[in-house]
Each structure stands twice: as structure tokens, then as C-alpha cells.
Amino acid sequence: MSAATPDETPDLRALTLDEAQALAVSLGLPRFRGEQAWRWVHGKGATSWDEMTNIGADVRARLAAGARIGTLTLAEVQRSRDGTKKLRFTTRDGYSIESVLIPDGDKTTQCISSQVGCAVDCQFCATAKLGLTRNLDPGEIADQVYRARALLAAEEPDRRITNLVYMGMGEPLHNYDNVMRSLRILTSDLGVGLSQRRITVSTAGMVPRLEKLGAEDVRPNLAVSLNASNDRVRDEIMPINRKWNIGKLLAALRSYPLEHRRRVTFEYVLLAGVNDALADAAELAKLLRGFRCKVNIIPWNPHPEAPYERPSPGAIEAFQNECKRLGLPTYLRTPRGDDIDAACGQLANRSNGELLVPLRKRPVKAPALD
Ligand code: SAH
Numbered sequence: 583m584s585a586a587t588p589d590e591t592p593d594l595r596a597l598t599l600d601e602a603q604a605l606a607v608s609l610g611l612p613r614f615r616g617e618q619a620w621r622w623v624h625g626k627g628a629t630s631w632d633e634m635t636n637i638g639a640d641v642r643a644r645l646a647a648g649a650r651i652g653t654l655t656l657a658e659v660q661r662s663r664d665g666t667k668k669l670r671f672t673t674r675d676g677y678s679i680e681s682v683l684i685p686d687g688d689k690t691t692q693c694i695s696s697q698v699g700c701a702v703d704c705q706f707c708a709t710a711k712l713g714l715t716r717n718l719d720p721g722e723i724a725d726q727v728y729r730a731r732a733l734l735a736a737e738e739p740d741r742r743i744t745n746l747v748y749m750g751m752g753e754p755l756h757n758y759d760n761v762m763r764s765l766r767i768l769t770s771d772l773g774v775g776l777s778q779r780r781i782t783v784s785t786a787g788m789v790p791r792l793e794k795l796g797a798e799d800v801r802p803n804l805a806v807s808l809n810a811s812n813d814r815v816r817d818e819i820m821p822i823n824r825k826w827n828i829g830k831l832l833a834a835l836r837s838y839p840l841e842h843r844r845r846v847t848f849e850y851v852l853l854a855g856v857n858d859a860l861a862d863a864a865e866l867a868k869l870l871r872g873f874r875c876k877v878n879i880i881p882w883n884p885h886p887e888a889p890y891e892r893p894s895p896g897a898i899e900a901f902q903n904e905c906k907r908l909g910l911p912t913y914l915r916t917p918r919g920d921d922i923d924a925a926c927g928q929l930a931n932r933s934n935g936e937l938l939v940p941l942r943k944r945p946v947k948a949p950a951l952d
Pocket of ligand 1: 704706707708748749752753784786806849850851882885926927928
């Protein structure tokens with residue numbers, strides 16, 4: 583089982599359905615026992631063998647001898663005045679990660695993390711200042727959804743998680759295999775059964791992995807953090823651009839097999855005096871002309887770790903109007919949960935404004951992103 587380290591039993595929560603069935607067989611049990619147990623963990627959010635009431639005690643004991651059920655611990659829930667909730671989890675080895683539940687009318691979007699910290703080093707992002715500690719395994723990625731569902735069931739039983747965005751801590755495509763496995767787990771009908779059309783993976787632009795993603799059978803919506811309209815600015819605010827520049831990124835996206843009526847979303851963090859001039863809007867509109875896309879403008883969400891400012895409301899509006907005037911479909915993303923440090927780019931394990939985990943003193947040298 584690739585999800586386990588050699589010295590421990592596999593985590594049922596990190597296995598795909600096929601793997602759970604194979605595990606049952608390897609324990610001398612029929613395949614369907616693997617499926618039953620998998621449904622309990624991934625469909626019903628079970629956290630112990632005892633809950634699996636349709637499996638006899640003897641079979642449960644055999645399963646328990648060959649596998650474990652990992653869970654994240656919900657360490658804290660912070661509540662925004664706008665209804666957003668920030669969930670902080672601890673992993674089995676003691677690391678903190680965050681996930682955000684964002685209600686929007688009948689919809690509820692969960693923003694999940696894919697790594698403990700991040701290696702990409704975008705200059706405006708608080709998570710970048712944590713550096714990368716490790717990848718989350720597929721079960722840890724999926725379990726954020728199971729724990730959030732349990733919280734909603736207890737607090738707001740009429741609400742369901744309708745949409746999922748991989749926009750929390752980490753660069754999803756840097757943890758490609760585990761993210762893909764989590765997508766297979768979360769879209770399975772025997773689990774929570776989320777439609778891939780309601781899942782969005784956001785990337786800072788790891789070009790070779792984008793190409794790989796285009797060839798997968800499970801293909802979520804795609805969001806790309808563009809954030810600049812030329813390489814000079816993008817090199818400065820997103821060092822990943824020095825490896826894969828805008829030209830390479832757009833070329834990969836042009837050949838990405840988008841399904842009928844789907845568009846790529848470009849995120850554009852608006853930073854005062856850096857990328858918010860009308861000339862930048864014009865350059866952006868020109869760059870994306872003819873692209874099946876839309877642009878989400880995200881006015882910079884403040885945090886103490888970066889030397890930027892959010893543009894004034896007038897400057898934000900002028901930028902958006904210029905994009906629209908030039909024919910670029912543009913939407914303004916209202917900050918959600920910014921009073922609890924839960925908005926885009928603010929996730930850094932803060933509670934009441936205090937950092938719970940110290941930031942790295944010096945920026946870590948980012949591992950080579952391949
Ligand atoms: N690493 C992935 C997933 C994170 S998504 C990616 O880069 O796409 C987080 C989004 O928030 C990205 O679009 C990023 O550009 C944006 N962002 C980061 N810091 C921000 C900040 N302080 N204010 C507003 N948006 C920010």
C-alpha cells in the first residue's frame with residue numbers, strides 16, 4: 583500500500599475504494615468487506631471500527647489488525663461575523679492546517695489545504711511564510727471534508743457542503759499524486775460523492791503538472807493564480823514565474839482539454855501600486871483575449887508578513903471597469919472571513935490574530951519544483 587510507511591498499518595482513510603477492497607483480500611476477507619469499511623469511513627465519516635454496525639465483530643477485529651482509521655483532530659473553530667468558519671486541524675504528527683467553510687446563500691464552499699505550509703513563496707501570501715513542512719496524504723485532504731461535514735451536521739443541519747476548492751494552504755499540483763487520489767476518493771459515489779464540476783483546483787502554475795492533469799479521467803475545474811499581466815511583475819511577486827513564465831503557462835492552458843462550456847478561472851490579486859494600474863488592466867485584457875476564461879479579482883487581504891497594500895475601493899472599481907470595457911469577463915471576490923484571518927492568502931495558523939506556529943525565521947529555500 584503506497585499510502586503507508588513500512589512500519590505502520592495502512593490508513594483506510596487514505597485508500598481509494600479499489601485499494602480498500604484489495605486490502606480486505608490481503609487480510610483473507612472477501613472484497614466487499616473492504617468496500618463496506620470504506621463506505622463507513624468515506625461516506626459516513628466513521629472514525630472507529632465500532633461504528634461499523636453491519637460488519638460483525640470478528641470481521642471488524644481482522645480489519646482492525648490490518649488497517650487503522652486515521653483522523654484529523656479539530657483543534658479550533660473560529661467564527662467570522664460574515665458566517666465564515668475557519669477550522670484548524672492537527673495531524674497525527676502534530677502539525678496544524680486550516681480549512682475554511684464559506685456559506686453563500688444555499689451554497690457552502692469549503693476551502694481545503696493540500697500541504698502543511700507551502701514551498702512556492704509567493705511574496706504576498708501568508709502561507710508562503712510558513713515554508714513547506716510536508717505534503718498532506720490523501721486521507722488528510724479528504725478528512726478535512728468529513729470533519730467539516732460533522733461540524734455542520736451538529737451546528738447547521740440544513741447546510742451541506744456543495745462546493746470544494748483546493749485553495750487553502752499549499753500548492754495542490756506540488757502534491758500531485760495525493761491530490762489526485764483525494765479527488766478520486768471525494769468524487770466516488772460510495773463516499774461523499776461530490777461532482778467534479780463542483781470542485782476547483784487552484785495552482786500557482788506548475789506547467790508540467792497542468793499538462794499531466796489534462797490527461798486524467800477525473801478533471802476538476804481549474805483556477806490559475808496569474809496575478810500579473812507581464813513577466814517583470816510576475817517574476818517579482820511569484821518566483822515560480824522564473825521557472826515557468828506567463829508564455830509557457832498560457833501555452834499549457836491553451837492545450838488543456840476544457841470540457842464544453844467550461845472556462846479557466848484566472849485569479850488576480852490586486853496589489854496597490856504593483857499591478858493595479860489601468861495600463862495593467864489593458865495589458866491583462868490583451869494577454870487573455872480570445873481565451874475561454876474569466877478573471878477573479880482578489881483585492882489583497884492584509885497580513886503583517888508582507889509589505890503590500892490593498893488598493894482603494896475606487897482603484898479596484900476602475901481596474902475592473904477597464905477590464906470589462908475591454909471585453910474581459912471579470913468578477914470581484916468579496917473577502918470572506920478576513921476578521922478571523924481566513925480570507926485568501928491569510929491562512930497561517932492564526933488564532934485571535936496570534937500566530938500559533940512560529941514562522942520560519944528566514945524564508946526556506948523552496949525545493950525545486952519540477
Ligand atoms: N497555491 C495555489 C492554491 C492557493 S489559492 C495557488 O496559488 O493557486 C490562494 C489564492 O489566494 C491564490 O490565487 C493567491 O494568488 C491568492 N492570494 C494569496 N495571498 C493573498 C492575499 N494576501 N490576498 C488576496 N489573495 C491572496
